[in-house]
Amino acid sequence: MKTIIEGYESPWRRVGPAENRFAQLTDSERRSWLLERLNILVRHARSHAEYYRELPAQDLTDLEQIRQLPILENAAYRKHTPPNGTQLVAVPEAYGLALASGGTTGEPRSCYRTSEEQHVIATRLAWGLDAAGIRPGDVVANMMPPGNLWVPFISFLGALEHLEVRVLPIGRAYSAEAALKWMNRYKVNVLLGYPAEIVRVALEAPEGSTFPKIRLIATSGTPVYEGPKKLLEDKFGGPRLVSAGYASNDTGPMGYQCEHCATGVFHLQDDLQILEILEVDADEPCPKGKPGRMIFTQLLLRVVPVIRYAIGDIGKWVDEDVCPCGRRSPRFELCGRTDDMLVGEALQLLPETLDKALHGVAGIGPDWQLRTFSEGVRDCIELRVETLPNVEVEAVDAKQLRDNLLGQNLDMQSDLEGGLLGSVEARVFPYGALPRSPRTGKITLFLDERKK
Numbered sequence: 001m002k003t004i005i006e007g008y009e010s011p012w013r014r015v016g017p018a019e020n021r022f023a024q025l026t027d028s029e030r031r032s033w034l035l036e037r038l039n040i041l042v043r044h045a046r047s048h049a050e051y052y053r054e055l056p057a058q059d060l061t062d063l064e065q066i067r068q069l070p071i072l073e074n075a076a077y078r079k080h081t082p083p084n085g086t087q088l089v090a091v092p093e094a095y096g097l098a099l100a101s102g103g104t105t106g107e108p109r110s111c112y113r114t115s116e117e118q119h120v121i122a123t124r125l126a127w128g129l130d131a132a133g134i135r136p137g138d139v140v141a142n143m144m145p146p147g148n149l150w151v152p153f154i155s156f157l158g159a160l161e162h163l164e165v166r167v168l169p170i171g172r173a174y175s176a177e178a179a180l181k182w183m184n185r186y187k188v189n190v191l192l193g194y195p196a197e198i199v200r201v202a203l204e205a206p207e208g209s210t211f212p213k214i215r216l217i218a219t220s221g222t223p224v225y226e227g228p229k230k231l232l233e234d235k236f237g238g239p240r241l242v243s244a245g246y247a248s249n250d251t252g253p254m255g256y257q258c259e260h261c262a263t264g265v266f267h268l269q270d271d272l273q274i275l276e277i278l279e280v281d282a283d284e285p286c287p288k289g290k291p292g293r294m295i296f297t298q299l300l301l302r303v304v305p306v307i308r309y310a311i312g313d314i315g316k317w318v319d320e321d322v323c324p325c326g327r328r329s330p331r332f333e334l335c336g337r338t339d340d341m342l343v344g345e346a347l348q349l350l351p352e353t354l355d356k357a358l359h360g361v362a363g364i365g366p367d368w369q370l371r372t373f374s375e376g377v378r379d380c381i382e383l384r385v386e387t388l389p390n391v392e393v394e395a396v397d398a399k400q401l402r403d404n405l406l407g408q409n410l411d412m413q414s415d416l417e418g419g420l421l422g423s424v425e426a427r428v429f430p431y432g433a434l435p436r437s438p439r440t441g442k443i444t445l446f447l448d449e450r451k452k
């Protein structure tokens, strides 16, 4: 229920589809709107950021001309933003948020956003959550990781403020018991967070705990594979799982899911982003349906302008038909990052394949890690899993796990028999023993220790 306090201003309006004026423009109106914003961005970047000094002084006259601008590779972005460099920073003294990326290796990168930028980002995330199915009157647990200069918790908090919902700022709960107590007391029906944290609550709940019936789980950060998905469906009364949005520190929100989007498919946040999908080995546009490098131009951010940024993700355009939801924003499918796939001379393994190897093995959690290492000249593989809380390592059938893995991967089996692979083993660790990313709670999927 909404309250109005007379005499005080209230900037918090619902951000429903009606407020998304961009979505109501015709195609040609959208193109001229985007071209105008792009020209404003290029002018700003050229005159304020050293890195962009060589951009053309003439305005572009057609959106296609974006291809005349240079591509900003991921490595160059890292090199020219603090703490490594400053060439990409256009407004060094900007007020607003100072943030840090949560990289698991190396020095965290700095990121700055003005309050205006952050406000617009929050409203676009709200459009995405609205499309995903969050409705006025819902009670939402915000379980994004808070603190440590990380942005997801506050961005989603800002988004939820526009959706006429009740919000529980749980963050990372100090215990699963506490999280469940709050969820039950306030009748939470939507969970929002990184998959690993929600899974942690499900796994660490004391025996006999009451779980709330959840209608929707909106996750961000990493995909939810089959094992964790089944666990969450079982524990929380069969919720629908949806992505809370495809976003990054550097670019803000890039995609959102409506109820018609299959796993990995997103509508483009197309009043914030121009997306190009280019061939993996050439700077030519990919035909529809073919996976390629995703190149984002972010039209909003002024402190560190992002023009033709190769974010490091692979994606493909879905199709040109209007989505059954009626939204006109184009759709793309995220096909993962190259570092999420283990590509060896002998093998190509995808996370889904490994996920299946865990099926039917009693006493283990849904997470896994694949370690590859060298023994002499041969590659060896070790599939690592953890027990459930309170289960002994010895109680888990590691042989069954290994058999499953080989059964799922006939190539692996023949490589092993033919001597191309040195060994394939499954190893069980106690609950919580595999190292996790402090931010996402995620276990590194592929640990490549092979001698190069």
Ligand SMILES: [Zn+2]
Pocket: 258, 259, 260, 261, 267, 323, 324, 325, 326, 327
């Ligand atoms: Zn849709």
